[in-house]
Amino acid sequence: MNQEIFILTGAGISAESGLKTFRDAGGLWEGHKVEEVATPGAFAVDPDLVHHFYNQRRAQLREVEPNAAHRALAELQSKLGDHLTLVTQNVDDLHERAGCHDVIHMHGELLKKRCASCQMISPCTGDLTHDCTCTACGSMGRMRPHIVWFGEMPLCMEEIQAKLIAADVFIAIGTSGVVYPAAGFAEVAKNHGAKTIEINLEGTEQSPLFDEHLIGKASETVPDFVKRFS
Known part of the structure; x- marks a missing residue:
C-alpha cells in the first residue's frame, strides 16, 4: 500500500x-517593513508603493x-x-x-492578480498598477496581487x-x-x-x-x- x-x-x-525574503535583513525586504507592503492596510494607504514592490518581485523572479x-x-x-x-x-x-x-x-501566487471587487483571479506576468481595470467586472483601482498578506x-x-x-x-x-x-x-x-x-x-x-x-x-x-x- x-x-x-x-x-x-x-x-x-x-x-x-x-x-530574497523578509527575514534576510531583520524583517526588511528592499528596505521595506512587512507593514508597509504586505498587509491590507498598506494597500489601502499606499497602493502605488505596494504595486511597485510586487512589480519588483516579479522582475526578480524572471531572473x-x-x-x-x-x-x-x-x-x-x-x-x-x-x-x-x-x-x-x-x-x-x-x-x-x-x-x-x-x-x-x-x-497565493506572485504571477497572478485578483480583483478585490469580484474576486476574479487571472495571470499577471508584468507590472500591475492602481489604474488597472478588471476585465470581468470593469472595476478600476481594485486589482491587487494574488498574495495572502499578513492578517489574511x-x-x-x-x-x-x-x-x-x-x-x-x-x-x-x-x-x-x-x-x-x-x-x-x-x-x-x-x-x-x-x-x-x-x-x-x-x-x-x-x-x-x-x-x-x-x-x-x-x-x-x-x-x-x-x-x-x-
Missing part, C-alpha cells in the same frame, strides 16, 4: 535560487531558476503521483518551472487540513516554523500518526516535533532524501 506523503516548502528552498531541490521534488511527484501532496508557503513559480504540478500555494487567511486550508490528517509522512523543507498556521502543520500530522521529517539549514522552534532532522542546504539534502523513494 502506498504511503501518503505531505511536503511543506518554505522560503529556504527558494532562497537558494536567489530570491532566477529552480534549483536542485525543486527539481528533485518534481521527480518525486512524478513517481508518487496523487500520493504526494505538495504545499508551499512561497509565492514564486519555481516548483512549477521545475516540473511540479498541482502545487498548493497557501500564500491562507488559501485551501480545508484541503490542507484533510491531507495533513491523512498523511503517513510529513516533511518540512526550508521553513522557519514561526508563521502560523503552517507552523502548526507538523503537530497536526504527528498527532494523527505521521512520521515527521525536518529538512533545514538549522533547527527551528518546531524541531522537537520532528522524528528526523536533515541539516544542510535544500539543494543538497533534498535530492539525497528523494533517493529513498526510488
Whole structure:
C-alpha cells in the first residue's frame, strides 16, 4: 500500500535560487517593513508603493531558476503521483518551472492578480498598477496581487487540513516554523500518526516535533532524501 506523503516548502528552498525574503535583513525586504507592503492596510494607504514592490518581485523572479531541490521534488511527484501532496508557503513559480504540478500555494501566487471587487483571479506576468481595470467586472483601482498578506487567511486550508490528517509522512523543507498556521502543520500530522521529517539549514522552534532532522542546504539534502523513494 502506498504511503501518503505531505511536503511543506518554505522560503529556504527558494532562497537558494536567489530570491530574497523578509527575514534576510531583520524583517526588511528592499528596505521595506512587512507593514508597509504586505498587509491590507498598506494597500489601502499606499497602493502605488505596494504595486511597485510586487512589480519588483516579479522582475526578480524572471531572473532566477529552480534549483536542485525543486527539481528533485518534481521527480518525486512524478513517481508518487496523487500520493504526494505538495504545499508551499512561497509565492514564486519555481516548483512549477521545475516540473511540479498541482502545487498548493497557501500564500497565493506572485504571477497572478485578483480583483478585490469580484474576486476574479487571472495571470499577471508584468507590472500591475492602481489604474488597472478588471476585465470581468470593469472595476478600476481594485486589482491587487494574488498574495495572502499578513492578517489574511491562507488559501485551501480545508484541503490542507484533510491531507495533513491523512498523511503517513510529513516533511518540512526550508521553513522557519514561526508563521502560523503552517507552523502548526507538523503537530497536526504527528498527532494523527505521521512520521515527521525536518529538512533545514538549522533547527527551528518546531524541531522537537520532528522524528528526523536533515541539516544542510535544500539543494543538497533534498535530492539525497528523494533517493529513498526510488
